[in-house]
Amino acid sequence: MDYDPPFLETYNTLLQxxxxxxxxxxxxxxxxxxxxxxxxxxLKRLKLSHLEREECMKEISEAARKWGxxxxxxxxxxxxxxxxxxxxxxxxxxxxxxxxxxxxxxNLPSRSYRWGNSFATNPKQFMWSEALHMFVxxxxxxxxxxxxxxxxxxxxxxxxxxxxxKLVEILAQELNIKFNYFQKNCSSNTCYLRLNRYPLxxxxxxxxxFLPHADSSFLTIVHQDHIGGLQLMKHGNWIPVKPNSQAxxxxxxxxxxxxxxxxxxxxxHRVIAAEKVERFSMAYFYSPSIDAVIESYATPPxxxxxxxxxxxxxxxxxxxxxxxxxxxxxxxx
Ligand SMILES: O=C(O)CCC(=O)C(=O)O
Ligand SMILES: [Fe+2]
Numbered sequence: 001m002d003y004d005p006p007f008l009e010t011y012n013t014l015l016q017x018x019x020x021x022x023x024x025x026x027x028x029x030x031x032x033x034x035x036x037x038x039x040x041x042x043l044k045r046l047k048l049s050h051l052e053r054e055e056c057m058k059e060i061s062e063a064a065r066k067w068g069x070x071x072x073x074x075x076x077x078x079x080x081x082x083x084x085x086x087x088x089x090x091x092x093x094x095x096x097x098x099x100x101x102x103x104x105x106x107n108l109p110s111r112s113y114r115w116g117n118s119f120a121t122n123p124k125q126f127m128w129s130e131a132l133h134m135f136v137x138x139x140x141x142x143x144x145x146x147x148x149x150x151x152x153x154x155x156x157x158x159x160x161x162x163x164x165x166k167l168v169e170i171l172a173q174e175l176n177i178k179f180n181y182f183q184k185n186c187s188s189n190t191c192y193l194r195l196n197r198y199p200l201x202x203x204x205x206x207x208x209x210f211l212p213h214a215d216s217s218f219l220t221i222v223h224q225d226h227i228g229g230l231q232l233m234k235h236g237n238w239i240p241v242k243p244n245s246q247a248x249x250x251x252x253x254x255x256x257x258x259x260x261x262x263x264x265x266x267x268x269h270r271v272i273a274a275e276k277v278e279r280f281s282m283a284y285f286y287s288p289s290i291d292a293v294i295e296s297y298a299t300p301p302x303x304x305x306x307x308x309x310x311x312x313x314x315x316x317x318x319x320x321x322x323x324x325x326x327x328x329x330x331x332x333x
Contacts, residue, residue: 002096004199005115005130011207014123023205024124024272025238036239038232039063040247044074046166060167061174064252068267069232071247072167077159079246081152082223088152089280093130093197100130106149107141108134117211121323128201128273129209134193153193157284161188164219164286167250171219175260177297185292186218192285198229201273209279210271214327216315217253217285224249227279232269253285254311254328258303261296266328303331 041063045056063070092106103110115130136157142150168182198209209229224230224243231238232251241249257266271281288294288308295305311331318326 002098003094003100005097005101007116007128007199008202010116011126011128014126015203015206024208025205036234036237038067038239038241038249039070040244041070041072042074043072043076057170057174060170064171064256064264066265067232067234068252068265069241069249069269070251071241071244071249072163073244073247075163075248077156077163077248081156081159082245084152085156085223085282086225086280088149089195089197089282092132092146092149092195093280106132106146108132108138112138117323119319119323124208125211125323126207127209127211128204128207129196129198129271131197132195134195136191136193137189156282157188157191157193160221160284161191161286163248164191164221164284168219168256168286171256171260171264175263175297181259182218185288186286190289190292191287192217194283194285196271196281196283198227198271198274198279198281200278201275204273204275207273208270209273211324212268212270213325214266214268215251215253215283215285216255216311216325216327217287218255218259219286220251220253221284221286222249222251222281224281225279227274227277229272229274229279230269230281231272232267234267238270253287255288255294255308257328258294258306258331259297261298262302263298301333303328304333306331 039059041056041059043056045052099105100113105113112133114133117125117127120126139150139153165182172182196210201207212233226243226245228240228243230241232241251269252264252266254266256264290307290309292308293305294308295301296303314330315325318324
């Protein structure tokens with residue numbers, strides 16, 4: 001297809017050059033555990049009796065402590081908006097590769113479109129996926145003939161932001177922190193969005209779809225299609241996140257782990273490459289302004305205090321030098 005990035009050409013040569021490239025699951029520590037499932041939380045209870053609201057808030061906080069990941073239903077983002085997002089996302093990735101890889105694709109800043117991992121320093125860092133990474137304020141620059149893509153994303157942002165705000169407020173409250181922290185530092189205009197596509201991969205046991213990583217946000221909200229492939233690390237096992245079209249996946253990001261002094265967990269996750277059917281997902285990253293200070297709410301702090309800008313700069317530096325993000329451990333005291 002003219003819209004597929006040149007994975008096969010690039011990766012075949014690289015894989016041939018690395019004959020003994022091992023399987024992505026060649027370590028005992030990376031067995032896939034099928035029986036465990038992340039919590040599924042019904043947010044409808046936030047609107048019911050005081051008792052039910054309290055119970056629901058406890059579940060959210062406990063899931064963030066124990067898992068760093070959970071799914072929510074009755075979240076207030078309509079099925080209609082989610083379906084429109086998936087439709088528009090499919091459409092935009094169907095643009096020919098030559099156009100997608102142009103510097104100013106969609107009039108977005110350069111590097112908004114990514115395929116594979118151009119920073120890979122070894123075969124284990126290949127990624128069989130393409131993505132469109134957007135800073136919400138940049139949506140306003142999107143060119144005219146992509147009006148429906150832009151308005152759909154704007155509709156999604158309008159409904160997903162209050163959900164993220166509700167969740168971070170609950171998580172803050174459960175730690176007994178009186179916070180207008182999020183109101184001061186975050187808004188939809190400080191957030192990011194990523195549309196992901198995982199094209200068919202002929203050697204899914206050798207190449208990963210999305211490398212293991214933790215998100216650099218406070219909180220991430222993901223919607224995946226019905227294919228599956230997202231997995232998170234728990235006690236040394238990879239746990240699959242079962243697709244649920246009604247649910248949104250919520251995961252804690254690095255910034256909340258730092259702010260909560262390690263109480264809430266930013267958990268490593270990855271995506272297995274799609275073998276038979278292409279896969280799509282979208283992620284909304286609830287993040288602060290670049291100059292926001294992230295500092296532990298408790299003492300003694302586990303991490304140095306840093307600004308979001310400093311955090312992002314460190315990631316960029318590590319990715320350029322080593323092919324991958326190092327993350328919060330860089331800021332350990
Ligand atoms: O594709 C997915 O399900 C998750 C993608 C992801 O982790 C990300 O975009 O940060
Ligand atoms: Fe992620």
